[in-house]
Amino acid sequence: MSFVRHRLFWPAAILVALLASNIFFSSGFFSITVHDGHLYGSIIDILRRSAPLILVGIGMTLVIATGGIDLSVGSVMAISGALACLLIGDLDNQNSVTGVLLACAAGIALSLVLGIWNGALVASIGIQPIIATLILMVAGRGIAQLITDGQILNVTSAPYKVIGAGYTIALPVSVLIAAGMVAIAVVLTRRTALGLLIEAVGGSPTASRLAGIQARRLTIMVYVFSAICAGIAGLIYSSNVSSADSNAAGNLIELDAILAVVIGGTRLTGGRFSLAGTVLGAVLIETLNVTTVSIGIPVETTLLFKAIVVIVLCLVQSAAFRAKVLRRPSRVGASA
Amino acid sequence: MGSRPPVLEMTGIRKVFPGVTALDDVDFRLLPGEVHALMGENGAGKSTLIKVLTGVYGTDGGEIRLGGAAVLFGSPLQAQQAGISTVYQEVNLCTNLSVAENIFIGREPRTLGRIRWAEMRRRAVELLARLDLTLDVSAPLSTYSLAIQQMVAIARAIDIDAKVLILDEPTSSLDASEVAQLFAVMRRLKDAGVAILFVSHFLDQVYEVADRMTVLRNGRLIGEYRTADLPQMQLVARMIGKDLEALEELESQPRSSARELERGPLIAKAVGLGRTGGIAPFDMEIHAGEVVGLAGLLGSGRTEMARLFFGADRADTGHLEIDGKPLVLRSPRTAMAHGIGFSSENRRTEGVVAELSVRENIILALQAARGWTRPIARRRQDELVDKYVKALNIRPADPDMPVRNLSGGNQQKVLLARWLITEPRLLIIDEPTRGIDVGAKAEIQRIVAELADGGTAVLFVSAELDEVLRLSHKIEVLRDRRLVEELDNTDDVDADRVMRTIAGGVAQ
Amino acid sequence: MIDVTAPPGTPPAKARNRVLKQNRRHVPVLATLALLIIMYAVGVANYRGFSDTQVVLNIFVDNAFLLVVAAGMTFVILTGGIDLSVGAVVALTTTVAATLLHAGWPAAVVLPLVLLIGTVLGLGMGAVIHFFQVEPFIATLAGMFLARGIALLINRNSIPITDGFWTAMAEERIRFGPGVFISTSVVIALIVVLIGAYVLAYTRFGRTVYAIGGSADSALLMGLPVGRTRIAVYTLSGFCSALGGVLYSFYMSSGYSLNAQGMELDAIAAVVIGGVLLTGGSGYLFGTVLGVLVLGLIQTIITFQGTLSSWWTRIVVGVLLFAFIVLQRAVTRRTR
Structure with missing residues (x-):
């Protein structure tokens, strides 16, 4: 029964159940066809739609692991997409690959700056993360609209379109980008000591300080990483719709991202984190969205479902709840 | 010594935490109008005993009698209502509130639910005067020093008509003149018949102010002594846990x-x-x-x-x-x-x-x-x-x-x-x-x-x-x-x- | 007598310093007041017709619902908590009210019912926060999903309200002279504010709210009903959100499940700009009123300016949030 105890068992089981339930409503759900050397099918579609959430989610995972939270991700998405579209729109030739790459780089660079801003507020000024990132959350969409002058900026750039809607080696480019960032995050945290140090800071800030860990630099790093992830997600989103919509881009994605992180087994109080869990959580949320559509029940019910998931997960994580309701004694160290 | 009946009597108190017996068959008694020091090193069980007494923890055995009647407190509030007030080392007041409020919050004078601020301030001034203090009672408590905050905590405690006042490490952040001020207040209260349980790790202070003392070690009762009968040296030996013969050995x-x-x-x-x-x-x-x-x-x-x-x-x-x-x-x-x-x-x-x-x-x-x-x-x-x-x-x-x-x-x-x-x-x-x-x-x-x-x-x-x-x-x-x-x-x-x-x- | 206001042996500077310290607590509110006056003066100096009394009154008319919601939020934030569900509860209230009125229910039943729904939702969140020690942020996030989800489930479209009582309330004007008037909603909002201010200043409940914000642990040891009070503030915030929703439906003469998106941010911003400490324990409802007025005035100025676009509101609010949070940080640091 040990696999049942695995922290990703239940999310994985729900994902499988959701996927399976689709079979009854659309028989071809699991079929994957090859068209022009590209893979098509509902599963591929779910992955493609998950890409921005996966990106934002892994950034959020590292932030939450340090005991923080980043509410500004949606705004950062809007800003990065807006800047990229603005620059592409100004190109003489919108199909210039170099121009598009530079525009994307500018979007990501601006995100990086915003990440430094968040990180500095939290680590240097010492403002609570939820409040510190609230500032950019509020102001960010205004900044994005400032960049686009309040318009929805449409671009007709084939190379830019590739990021969100293109295919390469048979898979959607956005999925590959997300996979690439996940890989980078895994390498960065598990192949170096970054993961260990982040978990130590989130697990016990005092003990970490006395072990010589400099939390300040780590904290700034995770907010920067989160902002970069959000920036890339913003590019994918805006590329997919070939425009920059400052209001729609990443609307409420911070809540979905937090949800994905929590579903993935990372505690909101910080400490141990699981990038794989977050990816699973993000895919689960998108599958839920797709499933409700295919079953034919109103899309809005997903909000109710999310509410229930948040409540259940929080109650299960709450020591007070376990003690009061489940009466499961917390594990006590064996006496020496 | 047995002439006056004890106001508080704890017998055979036992408290077990997972893996640790924090208190094992501890007796403790407090006479009216005395300052009684509770002595012991880290882990001796002092704070556990106080928390059992004030209803923060339940007991796993033993009996508490207050004024002769058996009592069992479920919360600090119940203990307070029964006349046991505690002033903790870390001043447990709300420094964002005014001095007067810190004394009276939860018991404010009210008419139809409306707090009578003027009366509250007046009573606060009177109460503080009993402790020889003149403060601006409508100023936030945070504007005063820790020593004053400590006194305000005591004022709050005695306004509840405390029979028993517990002072847990009250002097650890006070300077010498502030300590003297605190001791003057303690003596005044003692003379008014309040039983004071005093915890301090400063031996000189204990000898200056305490009438009797109880020594705990590793959750066990070592003994109850009159301060005058127990030289400082002997006290240390009892706290640290080697009696002199054993040490010589x-x-x-x-x-x-x-x-x-x-x-x-x-x-x-x-x-x-x-x-x-x-x-x-x-x-x-x-x-x-x-x-x-x-x-x-x-x-x-x-x-x-x-x-x-x-x-x-x-x-x-x-x-x-x-x-x-x-x-x-x-x-x-x-x-x-x-x-x-x-x-x-x-x-x-x-x-x-x-x-x-x-x-x-x-x-x-x-x-x-x-x-x-x-x-x-x-x-x-x-x-x-x-x-x-x-x-x-x-x-x-x-x-x-x-x-x-x-x-x-x-x-x-x-x-x-x-x-x-x-x-x-x-x-x-x-x-x-x-x-x-x-x-x-x-x-x-x-x-x-x-x-x-x-x-x-x-x-x-x-x-x-x-x-x-x-x-x-x-x-x-x-x-x-x-x-x-x-x-x-x-x-x-x-x-x-x-x-x-x-x-x-x-x-x- | 030991006179501590001027302790012997201490330089008089110390006493003066104490008075300064005391005044420092009012710095954020005074800053808001100054800001408001400057903004108004700038408006009057630059725009024709800005000095009309009705310009000021319109700020109240257009923000009556926000005032009520922010009043509830003030209680929550004073305890050191946060309530993210307010916007969603407003939306739910307008939707339920419009749906039931549309179905022919009498206003006398609908009005108490929607207020009860909001109150119960708040009670539920408060209970989860207190009994299971779930972070307010998460518990009210779940409440937000829940309320918005139910609202969307009831109806995805805007529902017009034609009920007699509702239209009467919406159209009734209290006139002070030709072209100088307020709506009934303003009266209701001001009554809420006055009652709220009275409760905070003159009742045991109100003072306990401040005590919890100062130090919940101390409040508990002082024998104050911390749990009950904490649940009560979320219940109160739920009620205020529902009442805000009712005023919103007067204002819009319709119910819509996507109403009031992001209103929680406006409410939090108003509270913070009004000088309430986000960590709790310090601030006044009067400050929140000023905060709402600042938000309203920003919008008014931008409307009068004509060339400034609406997104500037967000940027300015973000900048103000930043300024006031840093100011709070500086003030609390020095008083400690």
């Missing part, structure tokens, strides 16, 4: 070979190092291969002193010299870069990271020193962890088990292993043997001795005097946040001698 035992020391090169030197409210400026030298023991009672400044050597707290006077060069310790990181390690007395909150594995906890400091870009290779980790799990006999010997599942003694060994792999030149160990079983204790003592033999300088802090005597080459004795004496641990130094200094007796 210990003296006759052959001393450990660690006593003979070839003093190595000077590693660290404190020059006028100090921190306001923590430890008065002191000078000290630590040489390679030397164990320096810090002896003193709880609150004497031993932990504060140890923390200054690591930069865990910042010194506000003096400086440290490492290898003869002055060094300002801004953070533990600087100390680590100079080969200093520190294992905190609070191993659960400041030591191990509970949810990380044994392996991760052991490599944490070394990894932090190397920086995140230079991870320790897995094979190297295995070597190091295996070596120290074996050498320190860490049980269970599973490097991937979360540290929270280990016993206190094994967590302590993990913490030691963490510092040992950094190969420190100076290792500061604060209370490594507290709350762990005898076997683990002996092992930790052995490790300390071996470390010094290998040339490491060790700063060793322990509440247990025999442990300090057995391990140290040099003993620094602290009293009331001050380094009072430095003793080379030669044959003529014994527990008696050290205790006399701790107790404040005249040094020979």
Whole structure:
């Protein structure tokens, strides 16, 4: 029964159940066809739609692991997409690959700056993360609209379109980008000591300080990483719709991202984190969205479902709840 | 003494926490109009007894009688309503509220639910006048000093018509004149018939103000004494836990070979190092291969002193010299870069990271020193962890088990292993043997001795005097946040001698 | 007598310093007041017709619902908590009210019913926060999903309200002279504010709210009903959100499940700009009123300016949030 105890068992089981339930409503759900050397099918579609959430989610995972939270991700998405579209729109030739790459780089660079801003507020000024990132959350969409002058900026750039809607080696480019960032995050945290140090800071800030860990630099790093992830997600989103919509881009994605992180087994109080869990959580949320559509029940019910998931997960994580309701004694160290 | 019936009587009190018996068959009684000191070292059970009495904890046995009737409080509120008020060390008031509110909140004078502010302020002024205080009662409490806040807490307590007033370490952050002011208030209340339970780690203060005292040790009752009948020296002996005969017996035992020391090169030197409210400026030298023991009672400044050597707290006077060069310790990181390690007395909150594995906890400091870009290779980790799990006999010997599942003694060994792999030149160990079983204790003592033999300088802090005597080459004795004496641990130094200094007796 | 206001042996500077310290607590509110006056002066100096009394009154008319919601939020934030569900509860209230009125229910039943729904939702969140020690942020996030989800489930479209009572309330004007008027909603909002201010200043409940914000642990040891009070503030916030929703439906004469998106941010911003400490324990409801007025005035100025676009509101609010949070940080640091 040990696999049942695995922290990703239940999310994985729900994902499988959701996927399976689709079979009854659309028989071809699991079929994957090859068209022009590209893979098509509902599963591929779910992955493609998950890409921005996966990106934002892994950034959020590292932030939450340090005991923080980043509410500004949606705004950062809007800003990065807006800047990229603005620059592409100004190109003489919108199909210039170099121009598009530079525009994307500018979007990501601006995100990086915003990440430094968040990180500095939290680590240097010492403002609570939820409040510190609230500032950019509020102001960010205004900044994005400032960049686009309040318009929805449409671009007709084939190379830019590739990021969100293109295919390469048979898979959607956005999925590959997300996979690439996940890989980078895994390498960065598990192949170096970054993961260990982040978990130590989130697990016990005092003990970490006395072990010589400099939390300040780590904290700034995770907010920067989160902002970069959000920036890339913003590019994918805006590329997919070939425009920059400052209001729609990443609307409420911070809540979905937090949800994905929590579903993935990372505690909101910080400490141990699981990038794989977050990816699973993000895919689960998108599958839920797709499933409700295919079953034919109103899309809005997903909000109710999310509410229930948040409540259940929080109650299960709450020591007070376990003690009061489940009466499961917390594990006590064996006496020496 | 038995002429007046006790206002409070606790008999056979027992309190068990998972794995620890915090109180075992403890009796305690309090007479009206007396100041009664509750004495004991860390882990003696003082705060547990107070929490049982005030309804913060339930009991696992025993009886509490207040004014002759058996009582059982479910919450501090119930205890308060029954006339037992507590003023804690950390002033437990809301400093954002006004002085008057802090005294009356929860019991404000009201008409139809509307607070009568003017009357509340007037009554606050009157009440404070009984304590000889004139304050602006509508000012926020945060604008006053800790001492005044303490008095306001007492004012709140006595307004509830307290029969029993518990003062838990009320003087620890007060200066001499503030203490005098507090004692005047205490005597005034005592004369009014209030029974005061007083906890303080300052022996002089206890002798100045207390009529009687009860001594606890390791959750057991050692005895109840009239202050006048118990010399300071005897009190210390009872608190520390060796009666004099037993101590003399210990003296006759052959001393450990660690006593003979070839003093190595000077590693660290404190020059006028100090921190306001923590430890008065002191000078000290630590040489390679030397164990320096810090002896003193709880609150004497031993932990504060140890923390200054690591930069865990910042010194506000003096400086440290490492290898003869002055060094300002801004953070533990600087100390680590100079080969200093520190294992905190609070191993659960400041030591191990509970949810990380044994392996991760052991490599944490070394990894932090190397920086995140230079991870320790897995094979190297295995070597190091295996070596120290074996050498320190860490049980269970599973490097991937979360540290929270280990016993206190094994967590302590993990913490030691963490510092040992950094190969420190100076290792500061604060209370490594507290709350762990005898076997683990002996092992930790052995490790300390071996470390010094290998040339490491060790700063060793322990509440247990025999442990300090057995391990140290040099003993620094602290009293009331001050380094009072430095003793080379030669044959003529014994527990008696050290205790006399701790107790404040005249040094020979 | 030991006179501590001028302790013997201490320089008089210390006493003066104490008075300064005391005044420092009012710095954020005074700053807001100054800001408001400057903004108004700038408006009057630059735009024709800005000095009309009705311009000021319109700020109240257009923000009456926000005032009520922010009043509830003030209680929550004073305890050191946060309530993210307010916008969603407003939306739910308008939707339920419009749906039931559309179905022919009498206003006398609908009005108490929607207020009860909001109150119960708040009670539920408060209970989860207190009994299971779930972070307010998460518990009210779940409440937000829940309320918005139910609202969307009831109806995805805007529902017009034609009920007699509702239209009467919407159209009724209290006139002070020709062209100088306020709506009934303003009266209701001001009554709520006055009652709220009275409760905070003159009742045991109100003072306990401040005590919890100062130090919940101390409040508990002082024998104050911390749990009950904490649940009560979320209940109160739920009620205020529902009442705000009712005023919103007067204002819009319709119910819509996507109403009031992001209103929680406006409410939090108003509270913070009004000088309430986000960590709790300090601030006044009067300050929140000023905060709402600042937000309203920003919008008014931008409307008068004509060339400035609406997104400037967000940027300015973000900048103000930042300024006031840093100011709070500076003030609390020095008083400690």
